[in-house]
Structures are given as structure tokens and as C-alpha cells.
Amino acid sequence: MFKLLPYLKNYKKECIIAPIFKLFEAILELILPTIMALVINNGVMKHDTNYVIKMGIIMIGMSCLGYCSSLVCQYLASKASQGVGTELRNELFIHMSSLSYAEIDDIGTSSLINRITNDVNQVQTAVAMLLRLVSRAPFICMGAIVMSMILNLKLSFILFCTAPFFAIILYLFMSRTAPMYKKYQKRLDDLGSILRENLMGVRVIRAFVKTNDESQRFDKSNDELSSAAIRIGKISALLNPLTSLVMNFAIIVLLWTGAVEINAGSMSPGVIITFINYITQILLALLVVSNLIILFTKASASASRINEVLEMKSSIVENSNDISVNSSDKMIEFNDVTFRYSDSGDAVLQNISFIINKGETVGVIGGTGSGKSTMINLIPRFYDVMQGSVLVNNNDVRNYSLEELRKMISLVPQKTELFTGTIAENLKFGNENASDDEIKKAAEIAQASEFISYLKDGYDTIVERGGANFSGGQKQRLSIARALAKKSDILILDDSSSALDLATDAALRHAISDNFKDLTVIVVSQRSSSVKSCDKIIVFDDGKIAGFGKHDELIEQCEVYNEIVRSQLSDEEAAVSYEK
Numbered sequence: 001m002f003k004l005l006p007y008l009k010n011y012k013k014e015c016i017i018a019p020i021f022k023l024f025e026a027i028l029e030l031i032l033p034t035i036m037a038l039v040i041n042n043g044v045m046k047h048d049t050n051y052v053i054k055m056g057i058i059m060i061g062m063s064c065l066g067y068c069s070s071l072v073c074q075y076l077a078s079k080a081s082q083g084v085g086t087e088l089r090n091e092l093f094i095h096m097s098s099l100s101y102a103e104i105d106d107i108g109t110s111s112l113i114n115r116i117t118n119d120v121n122q123v124q125t126a127v128a129m130l131l132r133l134v135s136r137a138p139f140i141c142m143g144a145i146v147m148s149m150i151l152n153l154k155l156s157f158i159l160f161c162t163a164p165f166f167a168i169i170l171y172l173f174m175s176r177t178a179p180m181y182k183k184y185q186k187r188l189d190d191l192g193s194i195l196r197e198n199l200m201g202v203r204v205i206r207a208f209v210k211t212n213d214e215s216q217r218f219d220k221s222n223d224e225l226s227s228a229a230i231r232i233g234k235i236s237a238l239l240n241p242l243t244s245l246v247m248n249f250a251i252i253v254l255l256w257t258g259a260v261e262i263n264a265g266s267m268s269p270g271v272i273i274t275f276i277n278y279i280t281q282i283l284l285a286l287l288v289v290s291n292l293i294i295l296f297t298k299a300s301a302s303a304s305r306i307n308e309v310l311e312m313k314s315s316i317v318e319n320s321n322d323i324s325v326n327s328s329d330k331m332i333e334f335n336d337v338t339f340r341y342s343d344s345g346d347a348v349l350q351n352i353s354f355i356i357n358k359g360e361t362v363g364v365i366g367g368t369g370s371g372k373s374t375m376i377n378l379i380p381r382f383y384d385v386m387q388g389s390v391l392v393n394n395n396d397v398r399n400y401s402l403e404e405l406r407k408m409i410s411l412v413p414q415k416t417e418l419f420t421g422t423i424a425e426n427l428k429f430g431n432e433n434a435s436d437d438e439i440k441k442a443a444e445i446a447q448a449s450e451f452i453s454y455l456k457d458g459y460d461t462i463v464e465r466g467g468a469n470f471s472g473g474q475k476q477r478l479s480i481a482r483a484l485a486k487k488s489d490i491l492i493l494d495d496s497s498s499a500l501d502l503a504t505d506a507a508l509r510h511a512i513s514d515n516f517k518d519l520t521v522i523v524v525s526q527r528s529s530s531v532k533s534c535d536k537i538i539v540f541d542d543g544k545i546a547g548f549g550k551h552d553e554l555i556e557q558c559e560v561y562n563e564i565v566r567s568q569l570s571d572e573e574a575a576v577s578y579e580k
């Protein structure tokens, strides 16, 4: 929690002034019982009505002043806590965006969402409550003890005796609940993850008639979350009664001792009433402290989850130095590349070496899970190689700044992602300066212009969240058009025409090669028809390169390629008619 203190630096003023106002309110509150004692001893006991009225008016004035101070404190505390929350969310968002896929995979998307929403909210609430109550409650406790010592030293000794009991109770509570809160947040992550999967995969779940199974999975996770919350609740519920028990026990001892003193004539009734008033104030303040401790323990668990993200360093270290571009004919080169997703996992790519020259169109084909997408992800440095090197434009990708590198590459991922906004805005996503004509041309090449022209609002049609109002094939075409409008040196199509029929797929490839002569294109596909006409084809088999060459050469030399082509013969025949 203390590691997040720097986020308060812009709110120093609020952090100092808010507790001062609260302290002023507390001082007024502390003086009130003493005035009450005066009213009883000098006014009520002596039947002096004027004195009672005069002191009554003073007491009302003090209460109003206290109320105003409390309002000012509340306003400043809200300003500081909301500000800290906003800054933390921004910082987390920027930091999360800088993390590589490896770290994001490691923490998990739902956990990241929970940390930026729920955990930041916990910290925000704790800051507000701390500013409002942290000075008041201990001050009231200490002040009430000092005032009662001034009133009667012997009786105040009883109050001191209760302190060790409180310390033990609070220690036991904090040491037990802190790990529980962490567990609770983890359960919340799990629930969020199930919810996310269910919402995103709702069609599959319904198609596979798995709604009941998924409901049970959700119920189970929800039960685990609520039992974690109940376990914490049970312990938290004990805190207030235990505090009250100790305090009420102290009150009984006080009343007993006070009664003996009054009977002996060594104490006035006003003193004992004032004493009880102070004890009640201490009790209430202690209850507030207990609740603050609950809140603080909760916020500490959240703060450590936030810190875990903020302290996480991206495994992709960016080069900030300028590099001299050693231009050559080679556009992409893999030199003996080996890659695994985790240090302990199996190598997903093993000793991969190949060269793609500028302006070439290269097909990548291979069985499912053979490592095609993994290889593609190494080019824009979504992951770093474990061994060997990846070169773009004759420079190691690690020598570029990420922005510089990624500007050279247009990637159409396997899973299409569109953003809310218009079609035109989506197409300009990678190149804000693209003119209307340029995005229309890109859409034409991507075979998207026809369906866009049928839409009532054309390029101004709104794309709903995740492109929900478009078919799979339409989304893929928009995604390809977006990549083309970016105008980079390298275009990577990662199985991104799988939802297109063979004729449209072939028309797309022809349009790209006709319009972008210098563009280096990598076409990853499971379909041999999509890669057949490429300048070169890389054949992947279980993380290794099984063949590299032209279609005819591979047909003669590469068994794996032959198998793939043979298994898709009927598809090929359908495509051949267009290719010819």
C-alpha cells in the first residue's frame, strides 16, 4: 500500500488540509462532553437556566462548525481519492499496454481487468476513508483519554488497561484476513474469466448445448467466491463485537468504581457522566478504527496486486538508440530460430532459418499447431526468440524501437478484431492520414467494397463492439483492408482469409499482387490453394521447416507438402478454374 504513496503527490494540499479539518471537528467533539459536565454541575444542579441556555447555544454553534469542517474534509478527501484512482488507472493502462504477450498470458486478461477496476476502486475507497478518518479516530481516542486523565487519573487508568486487549484483537484480525483478501481477489479473477469466456463464446456454448454445464461451472466458481467472502465476513463480524465487549467491560468497571467514589463523596455525578461520554466516544472511534483496518487490509491486498503489475517488466526490451538501416534485398530473415512459450515448455519452433526477399509473396503452410502463427508473432516482436535471430530489412528486430518495427508491418491476425466506430474509422486505424480514396481502394483490393456499397450508410456504417454486425468473411475483408490502408513494407495475412470462399480468396491475392508490386507478403494458410501461386512456400511440420521452395519443387521433394495438397485435392480443383 505504501508503494502507492507517490500517487498522492499531486494531492499533497488535500492530504494535509482534509485531516486538519477533521481534526478541528474532533476537537470540537471532544470539548462537548466537558461543556456538558459544566452544564450539569453549574447549570442543572444549581438550577441556573440562563447558564444552561447560554452553554446550549455555544454547543449548537460548535456542532454546526464541526459539521461544516466535516463537509470540507469530505470534499477534499473525495477529490484526492478520485484523483489517485484516475492516475492509478491511467498508469496501469499504459503499463499493461507496454507488457509483452508473455506477461499478459501470464497474468490473464480477466485478472488484468479486475486489477484496473476492482482493485483500484478498493485503493480509492481506502484513500478517501483514511483521509477522512485516519486523523479523527486516533485523535478522538487519544484526546478522550487525555481529557479523562485530566478529569480523574484513577478512572482513566482503567482505560489504559484495555489497550493491550485491543492490540491483540487487531493483530489477530489483520494477520488472518490479509491472505484471505488476496484469495478472494483471485476467486474474483476466476469468476471474471469464466464470465468472459461465456459471454464471448455464447454461440458455441449454445450450439454445443453446454448452457447447463457452463451454468454449473459459473455456480461453482461463484460459490467459491462467496465462501471466501463469508470466511472473511465471519472474522470481520467478530471484530466489532470484540471491540465493544472490551469497551463495555471497561464501562462496567468504571461505573462500579465511579459509584463507590460518588458514595464516598469524592466524585461528582457530572464527572462520571462526562467519563461515560468520553468512553462512548472512544468506543465509537475504536469501531471506526476497526472498520478502517478492515478497509486497509482489503486495500493492501488490492495494492499488492496493482504493484505486481506495475513492477512487472516487459520481457521485450526496447532499443532506444537510432540504428543505421543496412538495406539489402533481404526483407525478412530467420537465423536458426528456436522459441518456446515458457522456460520450462517444449520448443514450439526449432532451428528455423529462411530468407524472404523484398517484394516476394511467400506462403506458409502446415498442420494445425505446427508453429505458423508463432513464427509470424516473432516478426513484429510480440515475443522474443530464445535462440537465433529474426532480421527485418537486414537488422535484428531487437535493434529497432517497437514503433519503428511495427510501422513496417501490417498484420492481419487469425482472429479478426474490429473496433467500435465507423467502417472508415476502422480502415484508418493504422493510418489516420489515409484519404477517403485510399481507404476505398484498400477496401476494393480486400474485396470489401462490394458489400460496403450495399450498406445504407456505406463507409459511415457503425461497426458494433467486436464487429458483431458483420459476418466472419466481411470482418476478415475489413481487417485486410485496414492492413492494406496502413501502407507498410510487409503484409502478413495469418490465416486471415479462411472465411472467404476460394474464388474471393484468389481474387484477393491477385488484387494485392497487382496493386502492391514492392510489398513483401506472407500468406499463412491451411489451404494449399492459397499458397500455391506464391513465389516461395515454407512448409511447417511440428515446429520445424519441412520444405522451402516453389509449389512444383515442393510437390517433387516435400512429402509433408504432398500430403497436404493430396488431402485438399477437391478444394484445389475448385480453385484451379479461377487461377487459370
Ligand SMILES: Nc1ncnc2c1ncn2[C@@H]1O[C@H](COP(=O)(O)OP(=O)(O)OP(=O)(O)O)[C@@H](O)[C@H]1O
Binding pocket: 105, 341, 348, 366, 367, 368, 369, 370, 371, 372, 373, 374, 375, 414, 495, 526
Ligand atoms: N500463448 C501460447 N502459450 C503457450 N503455448 C502456445 C501459445 N500459443 C500457441 N501455443 C502452442 O504453440 C504451438 C504452435 O501454435 P501456433 O499457433 O503457432 O500453431 P499454428 O501452426 O499457427 O496453428 P493453426 O494453424 O491451428 O493456427 C501449439 O502447440 C500451441 O499449443
